[in-house]
Amino acid sequence: MGIQIPRGTQDLLPGQTEIWQYIENTARELCRRYQYKEIRTPIFEHTELFLRGVGDTTDIVQKEMYTFQDRGGRDLTLRPEGTASVVRSYIENKMFGHPSQPVKLYYIGQMFRYERPQAGRFRQFVQFGIEALGSKDPAIDAEVLALAMSLYQELGLKKLKLVINSLGDSESRIAHRNALINHFEPRIGEFCSDCQNRLQKNPLRILDCKKDHDHELMKTAPSIIDYLNEESRTYFDKVKQHLTDLEIEFVEDPTLVRGLDYYNHTAFEIMSEAEGFGAITTLAGGGRYNGLAESLGGPETPGIGFALSIERLIAALQAENVELPIEQGIDCYFVSLGDAARDYTVKLAYQLRNSGFTVEKDYLDRKVKAQFKSADRLEARYVAVLGDDELANNKINLKNMATGEQVELDLATFIEQFKKLQA
Template sequence: MAYQIPRGTQDVYGDQSYKWQQLERIFREFCYLYNYDEIRTPIFEHTNVFKRENDSSDMVNKEMYTFQLENSSTSLTLRPEGTAGVIRSFVENKMYANPDLPVKLYYMGPMHRHERPQKGRLRIFNQFGVECLGNKSPYTDVECITLAFSILKALGLNDIKVTINTLGDDESRASYRAALKEYFKPHLDDLCSDCKRRYEQNPLRILDCKIDHDKEFMKNAPSMKDYLNEGSKEYFETVLSLLDELNIPYEIDDNLVRGLDYYTHTVFEIVSINKEMGAQSTVLAGGRYDGLISYFGGPDGMSGIGWALGIERILLALEAEGIALETKPALDAYVMCLDSEARSKALQIVTELRAYGYRSDMDMLQRSFKAQFKAVDRAKAKVAILIGNTEVENNQVTIKDLKKKEQTTVDMEDMIETLDHILMEEHDH
């Protein structure tokens, strides 16, 4: 039997793993600058963490990996998104009692959704995300968007734009929901099966439908901005004004509602406008949620805002713009063993090199001199260190500068100093 990776999953290895590490490093660096702390939550949670009553999202209704262990009535779900688990932890661990609110957290890791695999959409996909909890302010919203935009610009992405909308407060959304139900009522027979369900649960989600969005009646649907009360209108205007002051470019999208039901007030996406991205153009998305913390048992009225970006989508966006990330770095030194009797000495040498911080390797297969040199080339080593019986007897090593094609034999005690000199010269050039 041939063992194969499950559909919709991937192995990340070789040069690709170094690209991921670069993304992770940049993400961590910016979160550090913005005073965010890392949080790591379980890869599965109790199902009710994700499945809330009357949730109309496709994620909850179609895409979750839910299971029960034998002889157990406990329902568990592999996390399909990061926010709910972070909020659960925030409440369970009483982080809301922190005198220095907001609590600013970031996470990274795999998420799981059973959907049709395609370019940029996998069943196990990886996200970076942030959550800023315990503060409701347009300033917090804008700081959160600025962090997202800054990370993507630091990666070199230029073909991106911020799209933004407001869903208003509870009162505004209730008025808007009523208007949408009234508007879509004559068109119920024309809606897809999902939107018929959304009509009852959350008609705002009809605006996010990928099937019905081109139908004529969708173009004349009521707009959220016409149902905002004064407080919601003022909140959103402040967000836009602050974005203008920080020179963050954006477009208002009246149909942007996001794919999850818990969002309120500010919602936003950052999309790639590069034509190579096709349908999977959203690289980052998020918004504010006013009721989620209290839903999990936290203080009433405590709010949060967050976003998540998909690593796989970011990699596609970088590729579309021709932006190269780091690949596997060259070795500083490769230790070549010329005689089998010198292998133990070669092992001592490579161990010493690593102790001094040099990225090093050696031949472990007792290959021929020619085969070892091919390995040196494949490793793109900067220096080869040759050790054989003669060198062992004389307590020496031969060091070959592979860039200059020069070699010298030095006493063992001078090896590190000589290597320092060669690599420093190479670095200067």
């Protein structure tokens, strides 16, 4: 048997890649309107970046990272998420000194996690994400949420639910942390080994456990909302007010816990409520991560962002039966009869392509009927027919495939005449 694709990866073939290109172009255009600029970071980074940035108690770091040593003995990791890399680049390139603040960035790139492949989830996947660095204004939290929702809506999704929560500032989180320890510690032996290890290190992670999700203590665990100090409550109220002003519907969920250690204050997820989408409904997630830059050796830098999987987005489009308005067809197909005519269409195709038109011709020396069938498959708007006789008389026939109308044009001025037809 031949070599096959690794488990958890996929080939994107012609017919599929056009969907990806449309989504990516829509995301880029939306970022242009919101003034987020593209950043491209390496596919692999020093492992320490994710240990410090993502958190050594997270499932990503403990179970899912692709880590290896290079020939120099350095520990490197294929990036499992985008935020840590962006913040590392922000610090390393001193973007905090740029005159235009906050720094607003977006990325589209491949990420890698060793997890069980399932519908819409792969070990190599593509994330689109944005990061806004340098502002503590609750308005930019609302802006990030608005951009995320706008992308899904512009692509045609309707069955969406935005869920938000506040994880509070450091003071609030410390108070909540102590309450969680007191809550779980007497019966921690009933929980999985991961939860037992997290009790003292990061008890908030226990709430995100998939194994013990149905344990009775989960249902009665202290809510972060009850431990928010006045500053955190005021901040969260302001974010919610902005969303209300923008007429963006949301649901508050005090149990929402993001899977990465760097989150504080605003946290959110966007979910699909489409019938048949699957048990895992999350499409995108994000939140505020004040303190992440400092943990990576940078200056004090508030930040907020989100990331979404394009694979999950496409699955949601399929669940809602959304057909993207992807442009089909080509402008012109050259049908040739005879060796001299076939050779001459090479130049004509080149000239039309250089004029900005989509063009194809026959390269298999097929009969005229087969060439017309090929033009039909490609949904050609025009077919230009050139035979050796027409070439000798400096003529070429052009057929409008929609109307069936056919005209004879001078070969010498064919390119200019074709341009006028498209004007």
